[in-house]
Amino acid sequence: MLQDLTCPRCGYEDESTDHLLVNCLMARAIWWNIMLWLKLPVGEDTMICEGMLQRVQGFNGSKEWKKLIMAIVMITFWQIWKSRNDWVFNGYKGSTGRIVDEVKEMSFLWIKERSKLKNLVWDRWKDFNIRDVIK
Numbered sequence: 001m002l003q004d005l006t007c008p009r010c011g012y013e014d015e016s017t018d019h020l021l022v023n024c025l026m027a028r029a030i031w032w033n034i035m036l037w038l039k040l041p042v043g044e045d046t047m048i049c050e051g052m053l054q055r056v057q058g059f060n061g062s063k064e065w066k067k068l069i070m071a072i073v074m075i076t077f078w079q080i081w082k083s084r085n086d087w088v089f090n091g092y093k094g095s096t097g098r099i100v101d102e103v104k105e106m107s108f109l110w111i112k113e114r115s116k117l118k119n120l121v122w123d124r125w126k127d128f129n130i131r132d133v134i135k
Contacts, residue, residue: 008088018048020084021077026096033100034076037128038069049077065134068111075107 007015010025021027031052035042043055056069079102086092104126112120117134124130 009084021049021080022052023047026099027080029096030076030080030099030103033096034072034103037100037104038072039128040069062134068115068117068130068134071111071115072103072107075110076103079103079106 005014007013007019007024012025013019013023019027022031032042040059052073053070056066056073059066059069061069079099083094083099083102086094108120108122108125111117120130
């Protein structure tokens with residue numbers, strides 16, 4: 001017997017990596033909020049994970065800034081994946097807002113502790129006001 005391959009979140013398409021992380025309605029809502037937080041244009045044309053990564057590389061900014069944005073993109077992928085697993089295996093249906101908040105919190109902690117950007121301050125991070133930290 002074959003398992004149902006339909007996305008457990010939206011129920012519209014078969015679940016694939018690209019669908020889960022970029023195209024699912026919930027993933028799109030998460031990315032929309034993340035891009036607004038980062039003060040970056042919301043791209044409707046990104047349909048695959050690789051396209052999301054290439055999009056970041058195409059943004060104008062310093063190497064340090066692009067590394068920071070890339071880290072946030074990877075953390076967003078991770079949080080979307082984690083929330084999918086919470087839904088499928090534990091029945092916990094986290095909200096888009098909660099997932100976005102988790103991305104902000106996790107990225108702040110990871111970047112502050114694992115990079116040279118020790119001057120990050122949470123109150124400025126949650127609005128992504130970091131120009132004085134990033135060159």
